[in-house]
Amino acid sequence: MHEASIVQEIIDITTEQAKQNNAHKILEVEITVGAGAMIETDLLASAFDVMKNETMLEEAILKINKANLKLHCLNCGKIFESDRMISMECPYCHSFETVIESGREMLINKIIAE
Amino acid sequence: MELKDISVNIPILSKSVKEGENNKKIFESKKLLTINLISSPGSGKTTLLENITPILNEKGFPSLVIEGDIATTRDAERINKKDIKCVQINTHGICHLESKMIRKAFEQFNVEHEKILFIENVGNLVCPAEFYLGEHEKVAILSVTEGEDKPEKYPLLFKEASCILLTKVDLLPFLDLSEEVFISEIRKLNKESPIFLISKKNKNSYYKFVEWLIQKYSSIFGEVQ
Numbered sequence: 001m002h003e004a005s006i007v008q009e010i011i012d013i014t015t016e017q018a019k020q021n022n023a024h025k026i027l028e029v030e031i032t033v034g035a036g037a038m039i040e041t042d043l044l045a046s047a048f049d050v051m052k053n054e055t056m057l058e059e060a061i062l063k064i065n066k067a068n069l070k071l072h073c074l075n076c077g078k079i080f081e082s083d084r085m086i087s088m089e090c091p092y093c094h095s096f097e098t099v100i101e102s103g104r105e106m107l108i109n110k111i112i113a114e
Numbered sequence: 115m116e117l118k119d120i121s122v123n124i125p126i127l128s129k130s131v132k133e134g135e136n137n138k139k140i141f142e143s144k145k146l147l148t149i150n151l152i153s154s155p156g157s158g159k160t161t162l163l164e165n166i167t168p169i170l171n172e173k174g175f176p177s178l179v180i181e182g183d184i185a186t187t188r189d190a191e192r193i194n195k196k197d198i199k200c201v202q203i204n205t206h207g208i209c210h211l212e213s214k215m216i217r218k219a220f221e222q223f224n225v226e227h228e229k230i231l232f233i234e235n236v237g238n239l240v241c242p243a244e245f246y247l248g249e250h251e252k253v254a255i256l257s258v259t260e261g262e263d264k265p266e267k268y269p270l271l272f273k274e275a276s277c278i279l280l281t282k283v284d285l286l287p288f289l290d291l292s293e294e295v296f297i298s299e300i301r302k303l304n305k306e307s308p309i310f311l312i313s314k315k316n317k318n319s320y321y322k323f324v325e326w327l328i329q330k331y332s333s334i335f336g337e338v339q
């Protein structure tokens with residue numbers, strides 16, 4: 001899985017942000033992961049706990065906000081949400097002609113540092 | 115010590131996207147159409163490349179291949195036998211290729227008159243779809259032996275692929291499945307991208323994909339005289 005690569009990016013970006021703000025220790029990282037981002041949040045959390053060692057994030061906790069996948073059906077016009085990226089079938093009219101409105105994001109929202 | 119609440123709002127993969135865009139600039143400066151091939155392991159990516167690179171050569175479109183593999187160099191050895199310039203990336207267990215790896219591998223090529231760069235991604239349908247490498251097109255490969263429910267299980271790749279190759283179609287009679295089933299499953303997710311049926315038993319089956327590649331090349335870099 002690619003969770004380790006994602007954690008490495010989180011560590012790099014937050015370390016850079018902390019340094020820019022003259023902080024030397026990160027205590028909390030808050031991120032948002034969309035259901036369409038193909039990320040296993042449990043794996044992400046355990047990779048974070050291993051990889052944070054010997055970095056500025058050694059004592060940091062990772063807060064993960066999950067965002068639903070929001071799909072727009074082009075056939076009936078309805079918008080529907082899903083917490084998993086398994087089916088893109090519209091639950092109202094059963095069309096597969098759907099587009100992703102949101103829910104693919106992987107974003108670092110904020111950090112708390114000292 | 116004073117606590118600082120720092121608002122970040124940065125996409126986690128933003129650096130990787132930027133590196134992918136840099137790669138694309140490099141590929142375009144060398145006039146290379148770049149294709150990211152994504153599939154499960156054993157879907158026939160290497161067989162595909164072994165068969166289409168000689169045809170592309172004949173048509174005046176020599177290619178370069180970057181071969182991604184979790185552990186071995188076997189595929190690169192197969193490609194090298196075809197006199198195609200090929201660089202292997204061993205990801206040491208990582209399930210996808212990243213733009214940085216592509217950049218490094220690409221530097222090993224002595225690019226002359228090649229026109230197409232194929233990136234054979236690590237066999238995996240989930241992770242490679244999330245990482246932009248600087249390619250012009252994502253091509254999804256599905257072998258009929260994987261079953262017709264694969265697209266539904268991995269919708270993102272099939273939705274985003276600009277071309278879908280259905281391989282090993284010569285095995286359909288043994289699977290009691292028809293090509294129509296696969297096509298309708300793919301069409302549920304992707305109405306527009308072409309679907310080409312491929313069998314290594316029938317060399318002619320490669321030509322439509324080759325034509326598609328050449329047409330993509332011309333639409334980006336103009337007709338080749």
Ligand SMILES: [Zn+2]
Binds near residue numbers: 074078094
């Ligand atoms: Zn609908």
